[in-house]
Amino acid sequence: MLTCGCGRWMHTEGIEERAYEDGGLQWFIRSECRGCGLKVGVDVPGGQPSQLVDRLMWTDEALHRRDRMPPYLATLVKEEVEQEARQRNIPVITYELLLQPRGGTRVEWDPEAERRLDRVPAPVRAMARIELERTAADRGLARITVSLMEEVKAKYFGMGASK
Ligand SMILES: [Zn+2]
Structure with a gap:
């Protein structure tokens, strides 16, 4: 923790x-004193506690990524990632952590579903993978199939079923 020149604790405001x-x-x-408004920024090696x-933080990059998700997904991802971070005692949620699969239990992908995922544009692919794996886990499915992909795509990503 940083102490401001005015004697108060400084709060963590953001991480790039x-x-x-x-x-x-x-x-x-970035830290800020909420008493006198003094702001400071400190460079530290990434990935180290x-x-x-001073509290569980999202990096600007992870926040930006979350802000671009559909609202339903953003809320869900926020809960899941923060829960995981607390369990693993991770103080900072990074872009990389955000895109990691949750929960540790990996579901299988049908080869055709995997091939289809490879054709999804890169910026959407990681999120689509998370959403599909989460949906499969929720339903107790062991495999992700093309029909599940079509359903999730239509529901959450507004792409409709493409031929
Ligand atoms: Zn101050």
Whole structure:
């Protein structure tokens, strides 16, 4: 925790994920004093627990990604990811964590369903995968099939069934 010059604790306001040129990750942690309004930003190595993070935080990148999800999905993903982060004692929800499959139980994909997923545009693919695996898990299905894909696509992604 940071202490402001005025004597109050400073609160974590946001975290930006930044890439080094060598591919390493850095976090730029923004903190603010709610008493006097002083703001500071500190660079730390990414992925490491930091004293500067005073509560469970989403990085700007993860937040941005969540904001672009359909509202139904965004709410669901928020709950699931935050629950997982708490269970695993992860203080910062990153873009990468957001896109990881939840819960640890992997469902199987039919080969045809997998091929179809490969044809989904990249920006949507990770979310489509999460949504499909979640739907399958909710229903106790062990496999993701083309018909499940068609159904989920029509319902949550508004794409309709394509021929
Ligand atoms: Zn202050």
